[in-house]
Amino acid sequence: MSRFILIDGDKANFIPAFGKAIVTVKPGNLKASGKATLKGKKVCVDGDEKKLSVPGCMYISPPYVIPGTGTLKIESLGPDQKAMKTNTGGKKVLLQGSIFKAKFEVQSPAQEPPKPPAPPVPDPMKQYSGMGNFTTTNKIWLGT
Template sequence: MTKKLILVDGDKAIFEFTFGAALVLPRPGKLEGSGPATLNGKKLCVEGDEGKVSVANCSYVIPGYSIPGKGTLKIAALGSDQKAKKTKTGNKAVLLKGTQFDATFEVQNPAKQPPKGPGPPIPDATLKYQGKGMFTTTNKIFKGT
């Protein structure tokens, strides 16, 4: 089993631009570690901490809808290599950098299509898009399995 870097408080969730048909202008999300163990004074991230990552007010467009909308990026599910099988703190698995997580983009203000004639713009009917992301960590030493 390959050891992977453990995520700590303040590490970032980096979201991709492409969420299905939607092109999102993402900003990084910040992890808040809640594990009792610490590394250099920062709490370790444990299972469940990923659910608190939320990046609001991200702009997006989709083909044919040139008036940008806004929404919130969230982590939907960790990748199979992002949750430790053995390494735990406070009876919870620590989070690992791993490869990619599943993400969702929840639309709050839909992108709009300019009207063909008089009338209001036509809003995007899709309320949720699926995408991916990855973690970056300031921890370069401490690994878990």
């Protein structure tokens, strides 16, 4: 099935639920490195998704309700997000597709409110798993 090809500046949108963590998500911008271009913008190819990073996102994970921060990244693409046939410069192009696997890497852990005289308790988790999808400004060029 043909799907729209992703181009430079297209968005990776993250779903706020990352397991039991709730992340205040922001979209990430894809940085394309393909040889081909569409209206002056490079095409996204296999590997470009690994460079996407959205730092400074706040999160909580009950009972750790004092917000912490971390970085959103794409863990792996869905099976319909990498072309089987369409390529540029010897690399498969990325497609809008459906859902990718995402990860949230904790930089500053959320904390459980203190129970005096004890201090706040930090969230022990270093990473959470979630999902996301792509939106594209390309409404012309399809890949398979």
